[in-house]
Amino acid sequence: MGYLIACADSAVMAVHDCDIVTYTHGMLSRLVFPVAHPAFPYHLSKGFYPSGSATTGWAGGVDAQPREPASHRAEKGTSATAIT
16 A cells, blocks of 8 residues: 555555455445546545344445535645545
8 A cells, every 4th residue: 555655656546355255356346436437526435345144134335435625625624635
């Protein structure tokens, strides 16, 4: 991760667990697509996957956070940088 940040030539970085028992190749695509697609205003995408036994009822999913305009961040007094 530090190498990618230092190179500053990557628009999107994906990090996920390496011990996901229910892993499928589509999980990475669903995680990265909202952030990588230029038409979508997202700068963060967090994936959830089933944890524990099948009886827990927790199904998992993906949550993408929209980019907030700089004017809104200024009003809140925060500074956040969107990955573009």
